[in-house]
Amino acid sequence: MYRIAIEKLLKWKESKRRKPLIIEGARQVGKTWLMKEFGRQAYADTVYINFDSNSRMAELFASDLDTDRLIMGLELYAGRKIDHNNTLLIFDEVQEVPRALTALKYFYENAPQYHIVCAGSLLGIALHEGTSFPVGKVDFLKLYPLSFREFLMATDKERFTELLDKQDYQMIASFRQTYIDALKHYYFVGGMPEAVQSFAENKDFNEVRDIQKRILAAYEQDFSKHAPNEIVPKIRMLWNSIPSQLAKENKKFIYGLVREGARAKEYETAIMWLSDCGLVYKVSRVNAAGIPLKAYEDLKAFKLFVADVGLLGCMAGLRQRTLLDGNDLFVEFKGALTEQYVCQQLKTIEDLGVYYYTNDRGSCEVDFVVDTGELIIPVEVKAEVNLRAKSLKTYQEKFSPEVSVRTSMTDYKKEEWLINLPLYAIEQITSIKEER
Structure with a gap:
C-alpha cells in the first residue's frame, strides 16, 4: 500500500x-x-x-x-x-x-x-x-488515515491520481463517474489502512464495517485504560455526540448536545485528550481574513470532526445500501459526511492552516478558510450539485480574496472570482495559486 x-x-x-x-x-x-x-x-x-x-x-x-x-x-x-x-x-x-x-x-x-x-x-x-x-x-x-488520492492508488486507480495531479480537468470530466463512484466508496470505507486493504482485496462492505467497529471498540478501550478516570465519562459522551453535532445545519460544536446544561470548562480536558490522541480534528472559527489566519482565531467557537470519514459513517450507523441506491448517500447525512471528507483531505496537506469563518451576526458562514502561507482561500462545501453560494459571495464582497473555491459534485469550472473544484479533486487546492 x-x-x-x-x-x-x-x-x-x-x-x-x-x-x-x-x-x-x-x-x-x-x-x-x-x-x-x-x-x-x-x-x-x-x-x-x-x-x-x-x-x-x-x-x-x-x-x-x-x-x-x-x-x-x-x-x-x-x-x-x-x-x-x-x-x-x-x-x-x-x-x-x-x-x-x-x-x-x-x-x-x-x-x-x-x-x-x-x-x-x-x-x-x-x-x-x-x-x-x-x-x-x-x-x-x-500521519493521517489514507487520503482519497492514496485510496485511489490502493484500489488500482493510479492512472486516475496521475490525471488529478496533471489537473487535466477536461479529461477528468470524461471520467467523472469513475471518480464519483470511488468517492462514494471512500465515504463508506474511509482511510483506515486495515479497512482499505480489506476493501481493495475483497470489495466486501460488511467486512469493512466489522473492521471499523473493532477500531472504534479499541478507541473506547483506550479511553478507560489511558485517560484519567474522572474524565473518561466526559470523553465518551463527547465522542459519541460528534455525529449529531455534524448532522446539524450549523456544525459549530454545542456543549449542550453532549449533555443538557454542559459547560465548556467541564469538557475542555476531554477535547484536548481526544485531540492529542489524533482522534478528533478541532477546526476553529476565524472572524477576519488576514495572513496569518491564526491571528484571527476565535478559541471559543469551533467544529469537531473525527479522524476518518469511514469511522464517522460507522458511528452514525450509515448502511451500505445507501451506496447502491444512486445518490441516496448524499441525501442521508450528506452534509456531515461531505464536510468531514473535505476536512480530512485538507488536514493531510502539509503546512495548511484550516479554519472556518462566520461573521459576528452569524448570517454568513464559510465552511472552511485555509491559509497556504501566501493565500487565504475560502472554501464552500456542497454535497451534491446545488451551486448556490450566498455566504461565499458575501465573504468575497467583504474580503476580496484572490481565489474562492466552491467544491461539489460538478465539474471543474473557473468563473470570474470563483473556482468550482470537484470534491474528488479537493487535494489540488494548493495548486490553484499557480494558475492565477
Whole structure:
C-alpha cells in the first residue's frame, strides 16, 4: 500500500539537519507499518524495538542516558551490530518508557549519525503532558488515515491520481463517474489502512464495517485504560455526540448536545485528550481574513470532526445500501459526511492552516478558510450539485480574496472570482495559486 509519507521519510533520511523523528497519529493509521516499510525500502538493516511491557528497555533507559551505553544495550537486545550508516532504529510505543523520549535529545546532540524513528498510539498525550524532552531536538511527522488520492492508488486507480495531479480537468470530466463512484466508496470505507486493504482485496462492505467497529471498540478501550478516570465519562459522551453535532445545519460544536446544561470548562480536558490522541480534528472559527489566519482565531467557537470519514459513517450507523441506491448517500447525512471528507483531505496537506469563518451576526458562514502561507482561500462545501453560494459571495464582497473555491459534485469550472473544484479533486487546492 503506497503512503505519501514514505516520500517525506526519504527526504528526512537524506537531510543534513536530520534529527530523531517522532511520528504522531491516531491508533491504527499505520505508523508501525510505515516505519517498517521505510526501513525495508531505504536501509540495509532495521532494528525494531517495541517498548510496550518491555521491562528490559525500561531498565536500559532508567539509568544514565549515555548514548554509547544505550547503543551497546540496544545491540545486545537486537543480537547484532548497529551500523549507523545502514541501520534504521525503530522505537515503537515509545511513550511507555518516557526516559527513551528524553534520550532523543542526547542522540541528537552526541550521536546524530544514528537514524532513529519513533511512534506510539498515545504519543501525543505523552508529549502534551510535558515528558521531558526538549523541543527543537526532534523532527515531527503527522500521519493521517489514507487520503482519497492514496485510496485511489490502493484500489488500482493510479492512472486516475496521475490525471488529478496533471489537473487535466477536461479529461477528468470524461471520467467523472469513475471518480464519483470511488468517492462514494471512500465515504463508506474511509482511510483506515486495515479497512482499505480489506476493501481493495475483497470489495466486501460488511467486512469493512466489522473492521471499523473493532477500531472504534479499541478507541473506547483506550479511553478507560489511558485517560484519567474522572474524565473518561466526559470523553465518551463527547465522542459519541460528534455525529449529531455534524448532522446539524450549523456544525459549530454545542456543549449542550453532549449533555443538557454542559459547560465548556467541564469538557475542555476531554477535547484536548481526544485531540492529542489524533482522534478528533478541532477546526476553529476565524472572524477576519488576514495572513496569518491564526491571528484571527476565535478559541471559543469551533467544529469537531473525527479522524476518518469511514469511522464517522460507522458511528452514525450509515448502511451500505445507501451506496447502491444512486445518490441516496448524499441525501442521508450528506452534509456531515461531505464536510468531514473535505476536512480530512485538507488536514493531510502539509503546512495548511484550516479554519472556518462566520461573521459576528452569524448570517454568513464559510465552511472552511485555509491559509497556504501566501493565500487565504475560502472554501464552500456542497454535497451534491446545488451551486448556490450566498455566504461565499458575501465573504468575497467583504474580503476580496484572490481565489474562492466552491467544491461539489460538478465539474471543474473557473468563473470570474470563483473556482468550482470537484470534491474528488479537493487535494489540488494548493495548486490553484499557480494558475492565477
